[in-house]
Amino acid sequence: MKYVLDTNVFLEANKRYYGLDFCPMFWNWLREHERKGSLYSIRSVYDELKDYGDELATWVRQHSDYFYSESDEECQKNFDHIVNLCQSQYDLNHQKNMKFLDSADPWLIARAMTDGSTIVTEEKYADQAKKIIIPNLCRELGVKYINTFELLRKFDDCFK
Numbered sequence: 001m002k003y004v005l006d007t008n009v010f011l012e013a014n015k016r017y018y019g020l021d022f023c024p025m026f027w028n029w030l031r032e033h034e035r036k037g038s039l040y041s042i043r044s045v046y047d048e049l050k051d052y053g054d055e056l057a058t059w060v061r062q063h064s065d066y067f068y069s070e071s072d073e074e075c076q077k078n079f080d081h082i083v084n085l086c087q088s089q090y091d092l093n094h095q096k097n098m099k100f101l102d103s104a105d106p107w108l109i110a111r112a113m114t115d116g117s118t119i120v121t122e123e124k125y126a127d128q129a130k131k132i133i134i135p136n137l138c139r140e141l142g143v144k145y146i147n148t149f150e151l152l153r154k155f156d157d158c159f160k
Helices: 007-017 024-035 043-049 055-062 073-089 095-102 105-115 134-141 148-154
Strands: 003-005 039-042 118-120
Touching (some): 007 055, 007 148, 039 105, 073 134
Parallel strands (some): 003 039
16 A cells, blocks of 8 residues: 655654654654555655755655656646636635645545555545535545554554
8 A cells, every 4th residue: 555645644744743853763664665666655755755854855856856846747647637627616716725726635536546546644534514525525536545644554564
C-alpha cells in the first residue's frame, strides 16, 4: 500500500508531535519508507512548504526527491475530473473554494487516484461542508484517506 502525505501532515508533525528539533526519528522514518516505496508526497506540497523560512522548509528542500511530480497524463486527467466535479457541486465564488483549486489539495487527490494511494491528511470529513475539503472529495471519488496516527499504526516499525 502506498500513502501520499498532505501539506498539513508535515506542518502539524513539525509544530506539535515530531518537531525536527527533538524527534528526528520521525523524519528519518518518512525517508526510509519513501525509499521502500510506501510513503511520498507531491511537488505541489513541496511548493507550499519550501519557502516557509524555517527548519521544515530546509528539510523539504534537502529532500526534494520525496515529492513526486503530478505532470503525467493520467494525473492531469484526474485533476481535470476533480476540477469539473468541484465546478458542478460547490460554490466556486466562495473564497475558500477558490483557494482549494489553487492549492496542492486537488493535485494530492489526483495523484492518489492515479497511483491507487491512500491520502494522509489531518482534515476531517464534515457533513454538508460549505467549503471543499479533502475527505469529502475523497468519499465522492472513492479515494481512501487516513490521518497521521492511523498511518503510524499501519506500520510496525515506527521509530525503531
